[in-house]
Amino acid sequence: MSREESRGRPATDKVGTICRALRRAIIEQALEPGAKLPEDALGERFGVSRTIARHALGQLAAEGLVELRRNRIAVVATPSWQEARDAFDIRIELERLVVRQLAGRLTKAQIAQLHAHVDAEDSARNGPDPISIRLATEFHILLASMTESPILIRYVSEIAYRCCLTLSLFSRPHSSECAINEHRMLIDALAKGDAEEVISLMHHHLDSVANRALVAQSRPRGRDIMDILAPYAEPLRPHAKAAG
Amino acid sequence: MSREESRGRPATDKVGTICRALRRAIIEQALEPGAKLPEDALGERFGVSRTIARHALGQLAAEGLVELRRNRIAVVATPSWQEARDAFDIRIELERLVVRQLAGRLTKAQIAQLHAHVDAEDSARNGPDPISIRLATEFHILLASMTESPILIRYVSEIAYRCCLTLSLFSRPHSSECAINEHRMLIDALAKGDAEEVISLMHHHLDSVANRALVAQSRPRGRDIMDILAPYAEPLRPHAKAAG
DNA sequence: GGCTGAGAAACTGCATGCACTTTATATGCC
DNA sequence: GGCATATAAAGTGCATGCAGTTTCTCAGCC
Known part of the structure; x- marks a missing residue:
């Protein structure tokens, strides 16, 4: 380095x-x-x-x-619901790698840094949604960056940003309290060093985030007209528009 | 689509x-x-x-x-040994997702396509190494593309290419027979539909490939001079070259 | 009024040119 | 001869210009 x-x-x-x-x-x-x-x-x-x-x-x-x-x-980009689901699936696997690698190996300074970040999330809790979503995302990126594996860092960052983007598309008014709490639990488990527990916590955490956001294909706000109208479309005439 | x-x-x-x-x-x-x-x-x-x-x-x-x-x-790019190791770790997780999603859901046509590809690998077995390495890599990409998840496809392709690159750096004369055989077993298990078995097979397969290639930090062929000489370097004088 | 189509404006796709940096070569000095 | 220095060559960083495409606008028409 x-x-x-x-x-x-x-x-x-x-x-x-x-x-x-x-x-x-x-x-x-x-x-x-x-x-x-x-x-x-x-x-x-x-x-x-x-x-x-x-x-x-x-x-x-x-x-x-x-x-x-x-x-x-x-x-x-406007990811489709399916893409969002896929992104979260991948993200879960990648972050599993992160915490597996980090469990029990964090320095005191790093743990303090993580706590500080969550504190920042806390202060932003009553602010505008986008900010707290960004901070929550950056918590995961901060975690990844502690692995010092450039590839892992890059992939986690990328997929986290993508997930963040879909959150803005599908999520209802964001409820961040639980997420923040889960972040704290994550840090504690990482410090304690029980890899299995951390992995399980992370999995649960990301699953919750995904589900809070993507339940039941909640109305895709900014989605493409064609998709929004799809369920309403009566087969008029085989108009051969995009038949290929 | x-x-x-x-x-x-x-x-x-x-x-x-x-x-x-x-x-x-x-x-x-x-x-x-x-x-x-x-x-x-x-x-x-x-x-x-x-x-x-x-x-x-x-x-x-x-x-x-x-x-x-x-x-x-x-x-x-000339990935370091550590980066190569990290790349394979990530790859294992990603491809786990691929086969988990594909197990028991492949059409006959797709299975035929996979077999055809392995046949191609077979014919190239006695040809030049790089070709068979490329074909082996493309087998995994073909597999990924059958998930029809753009994100997963992109990530698997990318990481597979990267791994392919490191193979060319660290691998000794490539021995592809076993890999080809493992590909066939993978296809059979996918067709049979036992998700657990396929996942285990894929994990084992990738682990073997990684280990065949990366055992004991085999001499990094084209690596940076500074790294190669590092173990030989005696501390001459604090020359303050890149002290920052 | 609403639809159609021609023309203008807005943009992208790409090549080229110039300034600056790095690398290679040659020169001078010891 | 060996090393440092000057100088040329090669290469990147970036802006600009032109051609082709898309999108907007508005007049003309039904």
Whole structure:
């Protein structure tokens, strides 16, 4: 960890800056799913050229936060309910790896850091939903980052952001108390070092989050018109629109 | 799966074309880890401008196949032994999801397709190593693609490619017979539908592959000089080279 | 009034050009 | 000859410009 600072903040990494900004805006729902992201506007806003903005959009698309359609304006991704479910399934497995690796191996400083983060979640509890959702997400990313496994960190972050995005789509007014409590229990179990217990707690926790959010395919708020109307659609005439 | 063709082959997707080509070249070891990838050369080779080549490199870097250092020529990634180990750990979990979801749910056509692929692996057995490694990797990707879960497919593909890359770094002359046999057993178990058995088989299979490749930190062939020399380094003088 | 279609505006796809950084080469010095 | 330094070559970082596509706007028509 000496000369490999590669992922730090290399001098003036404009693309990275824009990515971070957009990522945050998206998970805080400042940019809702479906929101348009024209290269020009982005570039102008961040004081760079379209080239850079475009590159950043490409990265975000690779992470699944942005949808890129040829010759069309990029938009914030709107995951389907099924994709959300899949994302959570994957996330559960990945975070299982995280806690398995971390159980009983955290330093005092790290445990303090985790507690501090949950404290922050606590203070934000009565604030706007998006903020507490973001903080909850970042708790998991903080956890992952303690594994010091770059690959695991990247995947957990990515999938956590994606889940965060779907939360904003499907979740009702967010109820964060229980989640915060579960975070605290998680920390305690990690400190105690009982791997089995931690894994079970994490599984239960993520399952709860997913279920609180995705129960019964709750009305997909910003979803595509075609999907929303699907149950209402009477077969008029085989109109051969997208028959392929 | 009607109007969402987004990831198909949109008209003339130059970036995607270059990505696919490079990806394949990398996992077939036509481009070894550490190989330089100058934007100019790439652009010229594929008949596009640097802009496009650059964009493609960005995507591959996001996948972990390419390393991008500011102001320096991009190179094919050289994962460390630890990263390789981590990658396989993650892969095991992801592929567990795949087979869990697939057990007992494959159509006859799909099973035939899988058998056909293994047949191809068989024919390539006496050919060059890189080809059989690639085919073995693609078997797993084929499997993943049958889940029809875009997220899972993407993650499994990505991690499989990464593992494939590390195989080329650490593996001794590749011995593929057993892997092929394990693939066949996997298909049979999937067809039979015993989820537990399939999961166990897959776990064992991937573990074997990882161990065959990564035993005892076998000499990292193309690794960084500094790492190779680390065990030999005597503390000369605190030269304050990269003390930060 | 509502629908259709032509033209304008807005955007993306991509190549090219210039400034700056790194790397390779050659020169001078000891 | 061996090492440091200057200089050229190669390469990246980024902005800009043009062509082609999509989307918006509004006049014309039923």
